[in-house]
Amino acid sequence: MSSGNWVGRRILVVEDEAVVAMLLEDMLIDLGCEIVGPVANVEQALAVLDAETVDAAVLDVNLNGQPSYRIADALADRGRPFLFITGYGEAGLDDGYRQRPVVQKPFTRERLAQALGGLDL
Template sequence: MSDAAKLRGLRVLVVEDEMMVSMLIEDMLGDLGCSVVGPASRLDEALELANAGGIDCAVLDVNLGGQPIFPLADLLREHGRPFAFATGYGDAGLRDVDKGTPVLQKPFREGDLARVLEELHAKVA
């Protein structure tokens, strides 16, 4: 089964403050058959989208214009929604509670995103 077939219809919240990176992630998600929720470029927007429901998982930029994404990570964890961090720093900038969470090392390719989404999808299914 192709990546797109496995991930078709997966509703992914995208939280990214760099517009070009956000557009690239949206394109990749579309190619993989996923539905994009958002994207959100600010923490307040992201929290609002997460609280509204209708998401299966999320891809979170760790740092939104100097503001850490951790309040959203905590909310998603409380609601049982799996997520992955997207960062150029690997897991170096993560809190202890976030160790073990999938990390997409920027820049990443569509295949990397597909692998992480399959891991997240297994937690949803």
């Protein structure tokens, strides 16, 4: 997917570390995305999904000790693509989620764009 396909796309950012959330926002804005959030916990993210339309999401796997898999399941139920970000890479995902795209922290804008490009929008 070219970066032009991201212009105007609404991307939910779920990240509990403020610095990483700001970095993600900047990178996604550079790609032409519209940011939804960021939100820092599972309950907030699920509330946003009920209230807003999103095209895709970037999910931190670990939100203050709580996994983001409920959010991932809600997105999958809605047919919305997502990717995980984590400091542990693919090994940090539960078995049932290892087929999903994952970007290991720290990451570059290019790596994020590459992972987003692999999503089905």
